[in-house]
Amino acid sequence: MRTRGALEVHLVTGGCGYPGYHLGKKLVENGHQVILFDLIQLEWPLLDGMTVIQGSITNLDEVEESFKGVNCVYHMASYGMSGREQLNKKLIESVNIGGTENVIKACMKNKITRLVYTSTYNVIFGGQEIKDGDDSLPYLPLNQHPDHYSRTKSIAEKKVLAANGTDGLCTCALRLAGVYGPGEKRHIPRTLGYVEQGLMIMTYGGGTLQDFLHVDNLVQGHILAGQALSAERECIARGQAYFLSDGAPVNTFEFFRPLFEGLGYKMPKMTLPVSVVYFIAFLTEWIHYFVARVYNFQPLLTRTEVFKTGVTHYFSIEKARKQLGYNPTKQNDISEVLKFYLDSGHHKIRKEKSPFYDFMWNVILFCVFVCLIMSFLPSVK
Numbered sequence: 001m002r003t004r005g006a007l008e009v010h011l012v013t014g015g016c017g018y019p020g021y022h023l024g025k026k027l028v029e030n031g032h033q034v035i036l037f038d039l040i041q042l043e044w045p046l047l048d049g050m051t052v053i054q055g056s057i058t059n060l061d062e063v064e065e066s067f068k069g070v071n072c073v074y075h076m077a078s079y080g081m082s083g084r085e086q087l088n089k090k091l092i093e094s095v096n097i098g099g100t101e102n103v104i105k106a107c108m109k110n111k112i113t114r115l116v117y118t119s120t121y122n123v124i125f126g127g128q129e130i131k132d133g134d135d136s137l138p139y140l141p142l143n144q145h146p147d148h149y150s151r152t153k154s155i156a157e158k159k160v161l162a163a164n165g166t167d168g169l170c171t172c173a174l175r176l177a178g179v180y181g182p183g184e185k186r187h188i189p190r191t192l193g194y195v196e197q198g199l200m201i202m203t204y205g206g207g208t209l210q211d212f213l214h215v216d217n218l219v220q221g222h223i224l225a226g227q228a229l230s231a232e233r234e235c236i237a238r239g240q241a242y243f244l245s246d247g248a249p250v251n252t253f254e255f256f257r258p259l260f261e262g263l264g265y266k267m268p269k270m271t272l273p274v275s276v277v278y279f280i281a282f283l284t285e286w287i288h289y290f291v292a293r294v295y296n297f298q299p300l301l302t303r304t305e306v307f308k309t310g311v312t313h314y315f316s317i318e319k320a321r322k323q324l325g326y327n328p329t330k331q332n333d334i335s336e337v338l339k340f341y342l343d344s345g346h347h348k349i350r351k352e353k354s355p356f357y358d359f360m361w362n363v364i365l366f367c368v369f370v371c372l373i374m375s376f377l378p379s380v381k
């Protein structure tokens with residue numbers, strides 16, 4: 001048995017990931033003992049009051065053992081949100097559904113009373129326009145999800161909420177918008193990588209609006225949700241789902257503009273219709289399906305990513321404000337992210353085009369040349 005003299009013991013699954021670590025850090029600052037449970041090693045400083053347990057939520061024994069003596073669990077571990085990960089269905093299912101079942105079982109076995117599940121907008125959103133949506137909107141039917149990650153997150157969220165009230169366990173779900181912040185590792189490096197390689201030559205979805213979530217707001221929301229499952233707060237959050245964002249919908253490319261321009265890049269002027277980009281993403285996924293057995297390349301964009309960035313969808317945070325006391329302190333504030341990249345030497349240097357950029361242009365020029373030649377050939381009668 002671990003010795004735990006702190007206020008409470010809180011465990012974060014996926015705690016070595018970017019949002020998980022930031023949550024753990026704040027919980028430690030608030031005086032709690034924190035366990036970060038993750039597959040991967042911690043790459044940020046291990047703070048006083050923090051313990052890392054390396055394990056997988058897909059292994060029930062490991063989860064049950066690690067949950068001993070814990071007061072509150074934040075279940076953040078998941079797999080398959082973006083890029084090529086999105087296409088590994090088996091792993092997505094075992095982590096997001098099987099792993100969540102294990103987390104629920106381990107909470108019950110260890111008589112833990114508070115479980116906060118980190119969910120996503122995608123349990124509702126699947127490419128349809130949503131303005132100021134709230135939790136009265138139904139779940140997207142499972143067969144309409146454009147990707148398996150969203151489908152499995154939806155199944156897992158329902159399982160967590162259904163477990164509310166069983167064996168003294170109180171649960172709630174936080175449906176997050178796209179997360180950003182200095183040092184974020186999932187979305188921004190990939191997007192910036194495209195910009196740096198000169199691949200962002202067009203935008204799409206001009207005039208559409210999306211929500212974003214600063215990591216500080218994410219942390220605030222999770223801590224408030226954990227508190228709102230306690231007897232002191234009359235378990236007000238039990239069985240509830242809340243949307244979390246900065247509460248300031250913005251166009252994705254406008255959101256990123258200060259970052260890209262701040263690093264010395266020009267935003268592209270040309271805008272493509274979302275349907276065209278969706279079709280390209282569809283083709284890419286299709287090609288990936290066959291090629292990945294030999295070479296698991298990173299697709300430029302997946303269909304879900306096109307929806308997420310090019311179709312208007314934003315949700316109200318009123319319920320979180322009223323019931324949890326959520327009050328986002330940052331709104332689409334990408335200045336720290338810009339500073340982070342400037343400090344790490346990412347300012348644009350004189351144009352050195354990547355070999356891939358040159359290759360793409362050669363392919364395009366070749367196609368144009370072939371078309372020209374063919375237009376001179378006599379037509380076959």
Ligand SMILES: NC(=O)c1ccc[n+]([C@@H]2O[C@H](COP(=O)([O-])OP(=O)(O)OC[C@H]3O[C@@H](n4cnc5c(N)ncnc54)[C@H](O)[C@@H]3O)[C@@H](O)[C@H]2O)c1
Binds near residue numbers: 039095121
């Ligand atoms: N990042 C976003 O934009 C966003 C948006 C909506 C919802 N979410 C949700 O937020 C949570 C954090 O995701 P993220 O992608 O932002 O962060 P992330 O990828 O940094 O964190 C996920 C962590 O889970 C760990 N993990 C994966 N499989 C595991 C396993 N089998 N056992 C133990 N740990 C495992 C990973 O190693 C990783 O550290 C997820 O639940 C995700 O669905 C994130």
